[in-house]
Amino acid sequence: xxxxxxxxxxxxxxxxxxxxxxxVYETRDTTYYLFWYKQxxxxxxxxxxxxxxxxxxxxxxxxxxxxFQKSTSSFNFTITAxxxxxxxxxxxxxxxxxxxxxSTLTFGKGTMLLVSP
Amino acid sequence: GAVVSQHPSRVICKSGTSVKIECRSLxxxxxxxxxxxxxxxxxLMLMATSNEGSKATYEQGVEKDKFLINHAxxxxxxxTVTSAHPEDSSFYICSAKRTGTDTQYFGPGTRLTVL
Numbered sequence: 746x747x748x749x750x751x752x753x754x755x756x757x758x759x760x761x762x763x764x765x766x767x768x769v770y771e772t773r774d775t776t777y778y779l780f781w782y783k784q785x786x787x788x789x790x791x792x793x794x795x796x797x798x799x800x801x802x803x804x805x806x807x808x809x810x811x812x813f814q815k816s817t818s819s820f821n822f823t824i825t826a827x828x829x830x831x832x833x834x835x836x837x838x839x840x841x842x843x844x845x846x847x848s849t850l851t852f853g854k855g856t857m858l859l860v861s862p
Numbered sequence: 863g864a865v866v867s868q869h870p871s872r873v874i875c876k877s878g879t880s881v882k883i884e885c886r887s888l889x890x891x892x893x894x895x896x897x898x899x900x901x902x903x904x905x906l907m908l909m910a911t912s913n914e915g916s917k918a919t920y921e922q923g924v925e926k927d928k929f930l931i932n933h934a935x936x937x938x939x940x941x942t943v944t945s946a947h948p949e950d951s952s953f954y955i956c957s958a959k960r961t962g963t964d965t966q967y968f969g970p971g972t973r974l975t976v977l
Contacts (some may be wrong), residue, residue: 778964788953790906790968792864836905840964847897848964854905 747772747841751853758827758860766822766856768837774798778840779813779820780850785833796820827860834858863889866958868969875946876977882942883972885956892958895939896966897931900953912939936961947974 748771758764770779781793794804796813804811808825826829837853865888875881885895893914894933898906910931911956918931926950928950930942943950953973 780965782968788973789970789972790955790957792965792967795965837891849908849911850966852905 747774747839747851748852749837749838749839749853751835751837751856753856754854755857755859758858760828760860760862763823763825764827764858764860766824766837768820768822768836768853770818770820770837770839772818772839772841776842778848780838780840781811781820781822781831782836783840784836784855788793790836794824810862825860827858829860829862831860832860864960864965864967865889866956866967866969868956868972870972871970872973872975874975874977877947878945880942880944881946881974882940883954883956885939885941885958885969887937887958887960887967890958890960891936892939893936893961894959895933896959897939897941898955898957899931900955900971902953906938906955909941942947943974946974948976950974951976 750769767816776852777798779796783791801813801815810823812821834857836855838850842848867886867950869884895912898946899909908923909923912931912933914933914936920926928944933939953971955971957968959966
């Protein structure tokens with residue numbers, strides 16, 4: 746069975762600080778996808794990134810960056826110069842291919858990020 | 863692109879009644895849709911996988927007769943909570959996977975309160 750661990754349940758930072766959200770995963774699949782989603786107080790999950798297991802290149806998108814380390818089974822997410830609008834719960838997720846051929850997502854428990862002015 | 867809507871966003875009902883929640887992919891076709899349940903301050907729990915034109919696949923512990931899922935078209939899946947009880951009160955979220963990709967796009971969720 747697959748597992749996603751987000752050890753940080755809550756992180757509080759002051760605006761403009763950098764913050765890294767950790768994600769560690771376990772899987773026996775050789776091909777898999779990793780995701781990060783943001784859930785603001787409104788409740789809707791916003792897709793942030795998808796990473797293929799064969800692509801270990803780090804990615805940067807504006808203030809967001811992701812570090813994928815297959816050797817340590819980690820897919821960490823860094824927000825640079827955090828803003829109040831970044832306050833949300835962030836979920837890391839791993840796709841799993843079932844015997845039926847369909848894939849489902851296994852979510853971590855989420856990390857609540859609070860950015861204060 | 864990749865917008866998913868849910869209706870209603872919030873519903874309050876009496877115990878014993880049935881509630882239908884709709885999930886629509888607005889700008890893409892979704893062969894597969896998913897239904898999740900989320901309790902306060904907890905992660906998402908997958909309830910079932912819904913495939914267009916076939917029966918839904920339910921996760922262990924989810925009663926298929928209580929949570930009826932219909933995926934009648936490539937853009938619409940419905941979840942009906944039958945004979946709802948207060949313990950069914952929760953935040954229900956659907957997602958849709960664009961055909962040919964592995965990314966799920968989520969709806970805004972439906973908050974169900976059963977009195």
